[in-house]
Amino acid sequence: MASVDQQSGAAEAAPSTNGSAGIAVENPATGQVIATVPNVGAGEVARMAAQARVVQPGWEALGFEERGRIMRRAQKWVIDNQDRVIETIVSETGKTYEDAQLAEISYAASAFGFWAKNAEKYLADEKVRSANVFMTGKKLLVRYRPLGVVGVIGPWNYPLTNSFGDCIPALMAGNAVILKPSEVTPLTSLLMAECLEECGLPNQVFQVATGDGETGAALIDEVDMVMFTGSTRTGRKVAVRAAERLIPYSLELGGKDPMIVLRDADLERAANTAVFYAMANSGQTCISVERVYVEAPVYDEFVQKVTQKVAELRQGRAGGPGSVEVGAMTFPPQLDIVERHVTDAVEKGAKVLMGGKRREGEGLFFEPTVLTDVTHEMEAMTEETFGPTLPIMKVASAEEAIQRANDSMYGLGGSVFTNDLAKGEAVARRVRSGAVCVNDALINYLALELPMGGAKQSGVGTRHGAGGIRKYCEPQTIVISRPFPKRDIHMYPYTEKNTERMRKVLKFIHARGKRD
Ligand code: NDP
Numbered sequence: 001m002a003s004v005d006q007q008s009g010a011a012e013a014a015p016s017t018n019g020s021a022g023i024a025v026e027n028p029a030t031g032q033v034i035a036t037v038p039n040v041g042a043g044e045v046a047r048m049a050a051q052a053r054v055v056q057p058g059w060e061a062l063g064f065e066e067r068g069r070i071m072r073r074a075q076k077w078v079i080d081n082q083d084r085v086i087e088t089i090v091s092e093t094g095k096t097y098e099d100a101q102l103a104e105i106s107y108a109a110s111a112f113g114f115w116a117k118n119a120e121k122y123l124a125d126e127k128v129r130s131a132n133v134f135m136t137g138k139k140l141l142v143r144y145r146p147l148g149v150v151g152v153i154g155p156w157n158y159p160l161t162n163s164f165g166d167c168i169p170a171l172m173a174g175n176a177v178i179l180k181p182s183e184v185t186p187l188t189s190l191l192m193a194e195c196l197e198e199c200g201l202p203n204q205v206f207q208v209a210t211g212d213g214e215t216g217a218a219l220i221d222e223v224d225m226v227m228f229t230g231s232t233r234t235g236r237k238v239a240v241r242a243a244e245r246l247i248p249y250s251l252e253l254g255g256k257d258p259m260i261v262l263r264d265a266d267l268e269r270a271a272n273t274a275v276f277y278a279m280a281n282s283g284q285t286c287i288s289v290e291r292v293y294v295e296a297p298v299y300d301e302f303v304q305k306v307t308q309k310v311a312e313l314r315q316g317r318a319g320g321p322g323s324v325e326v327g328a329m330t331f332p333p334q335l336d337i338v339e340r341h342v343t344d345a346v347e348k349g350a351k352v353l354m355g356g357k358r359r360e361g362e363g364l365f366f367e368p369t370v371l372t373d374v375t376h377e378m379e380a381m382t383e384e385t386f387g388p389t390l391p392i393m394k395v396a397s398a399e400e401a402i403q404r405a406n407d408s409m410y411g412l413g414g415s416v417f418t419n420d421l422a423k424g425e426a427v428a429r430r431v432r433s434g435a436v437c438v439n440d441a442l443i444n445y446l447a448l449e450l451p452m453g454g455a456k457q458s459g460v461g462t463r464h465g466a467g468g469i470r471k472y473c474e475p476q477t478i479v480i481s482r483p484f485p486k487r488d489i490h491m492y493p494y495t496e497k498n499t500e501r502m503r504k505v506l507k508f509i510h511a512r513g514k515r516d
Pocket of ligand 1: 154155156157162181182183211212213214215216217229230231232233235237238252253254255285286384386454458459
């Protein structure tokens with residue numbers, strides 16, 4: 001990992017750090033240190049923000065077409081350099097080759113193209129017609145002006161998709177961006193800085209502030225808007241800090257996504273989907289399947305299918321394409337949480353049908369785990385586990401499944417399986433989550449046209465779609481009075497005659513005719 005420090009843009013001058021020599025980045029599948037990056041301090045973050053403010057107007061002035069050209073080059077760069085990008089992601093996360101290819105390379109390439117193509121459409125001036133007669137003849141416009149400098153703070157589970165991914169629409173909107181990746185996985189962000197530089201992005205329009213939580217907090221103090229992805233606990237702190245400065249923020253937080261399997265479901269499809277979306281990325285996905293509710297008549301068959309499929313999974317260090325299905329976990333404390341949830345469930349009466357423990361030997365591995373006889377008294381059913389576990393609960397009816405699905409402080413995603421599509425949609429509408437898929441799970445994330453965000457404590461705001469780029473702008477209303485009289489009726493001086501006229505106008509507009 002050559003010249004990591006030079007890539008950050010944060011380290012061009014001797015950076016002020018948070019008091020440590022740097023952050024050691026480990027490969028979680030081997031425990032080996034693979035790089036060291038600066039722990040950028042508040043002073044350096046302020047310097048980066050000042051530089052960003054200098055270059056942002058020029059970047060905005062380039063316009064959508066020129067900005068889009070650079071993003072399209074980056075789209076190609078990601079595909080042309082995918083082996084290198086995947087290697088970097090795999091080395092700092094421990095995930096499998098396919099987890100990096102499917103959910104990161106493919107997302108980033110698609111997002112570069114999508115925002116290059118659609119940013120202008122989403123941010124085009126909107127002509128508005130008003131029903132108010134006082135606006136007759138006037139030109140009414142809403143335009144979207146970039147906020148200036150956007151701070152993006154990201155988690156460790158998808159360093160390309162979730163840390164870097166949000167920088168793309170922020171940049172396309174005309175902002176300068178400073179990205180604070182997780183201290184656990186900073187290398188992919190630094191590689192993307194290199195990508196954008198090679199693709200012609202002007203200097204300092206995109207900068208990476210490697211560091212820990214203090215670096216993230218310092219970033220909030222400098223930017224004009226903060227886009228945060230991470231835990232609900234940290235998200236709350238981010239919101240408080242942003243509120244103190246009265247800057248806008250968008251939060252993509254934790255989840256505990258329920259899957260509902262109704263008695264008429266295609267059980268083979270439901271079981272394949274449950275296993276894949278619970279175990280992919282070792283379960284470290286905000287919208288992974290975290291808990292399953294199955295109607296009693298099909299419960300045994302579903303559990304049997306799931307158990308068999310989980311038994312067939314190969315787990316280990318990714319040795320290249322097709323080598324393993326389930327990789328390492330990325331963050332040591334997360335492994336402790338998974339273990340705690342499983343232990344708590346077992347102590348309260350859950351059965352472990354598969355896995356249930358850490359894997360012995362090198363690296364951070366938790367065995368793919370299937371739990372049954374679970375209840376809502378167990379953390380495995382109420383708290384975000386974020387690991388390769390699949391707790392399955394028998395329910396008496398669709399009604400009970402919906403009630404249990406909604407018995408959560410989270411509301412990020414969810415899924416329903418049934419052959420009756422109308423019923424599936426009706427159930428989906430009653431699950432209080434940002435997105436619910438019928439006979440599928442999680443796949444909504446790929447449609448960048450669709451808003452993606454959390455209900456309840458899973459977030460504030462959305463990414464993707466029009467809202468996913470407008471949030472990086474401040475709407476400005478412009479009203480142009482074209483044919484204009486010397487004086488409008490409501491202006492000074494106030495006279496009895498004018499006031500009486502106004503009374504008649506108001507009555508004519510708002511109180512004509514009879515009302516029930
Ligand atoms: P954390 O909340 O622990 O950290 C997220 C980021 O915030 C990291 O870069 C972290 O830095 C930084 N940070 C820590 N403290 C502060 C602070 N006081 N002020 C500003 N920034 C701070 O989340 P994880 O990294 O553990 O990520 C996992 C979580 O992310 C899960 O809950 C998951 O559900 C959620 N997530 C949500 C997604 C969504 O779209 N809704 C997508 C992906 C993940 P550092 O790591 O250096 O401490």
